[in-house]
Each structure stands twice: as structure tokens, then as C-alpha cells.
Amino acid sequence: MSQHPPCVMCSKFSIVGRSEEAAxxxxxxxxxxxxxxxxxxPCVLFLRARDEAPRRAFAEKHQQKEPA
Structure with a gap:
């Protein structure tokens, strides 16, 4: 079974102007x-974003914050 990319990798996901939520x-x-x-x-509306590098960095940052 393949793993699907998370919401953060979708072009419809944005943190612009949402610093509190992004934190x-x-x-x-x-x-x-x-x-x-x-x-x-991801949902049926998932459309892979072109700017993957900052999205991966955002995901890695928050993945590290999660308790193991």
C-alpha cells in the first residue's frame, strides 16, 4: 500500500497570513x-503543489514537535 502525501503538499493548503495557526x-x-x-x-481535491521544498520544511518542523 502506498503512502499518500499529507495535506501540506497540496496547492490548496496555505499558511499565508495565518501565523498563529501555522505555529x-x-x-x-x-x-x-x-x-x-x-x-x-489528502482528499479528492488534492493537487500537488509546485513549491515542495518549503512545504517539506514546514512538515519536518512540525513532525519534530509531535510527541513520539
Whole structure:
């Protein structure tokens, strides 16, 4: 079974202007007009973002914050 990329890798996921939410690992999902966690499972609206490097960095930063 293949692993799907998390929400943060979707072009509809944004943290622009949402510093408080971003600090907690969340962003805004423009597809569903709601707040979403960086590691949520992708949905049917998933469209891979072109700017993968900053998204991977955001994910790694928040993955390290999670308790093991």
C-alpha cells in the first residue's frame, strides 16, 4: 500500500497570513474553506503543489514537535 502525501503538499493548503495557526502546524484549505492540519490525509481535491521544498520544511518542523 502506498503512502499518500499529507495535506501540506497540496496547492490548496496555505499558511499565508495565518501565523498563529501555522505555529501549531495548521493551515487553511482553500478547497474546503476550512483550517486543516499539515498531516491530514489528502482528499479528492488534492493537487500537488509546485513549491515542495518549503512545504517539506514546514512538515519536518512540525513532525519534530509531535510527541513520539
Amino acid at each position: 501549531q502546524g495548521r493551515g487553511y484549505c482553500a478547497g474546503f474553506d476550512k483550517v486543516a492540519a499539515w498531516d491530514d490525509q
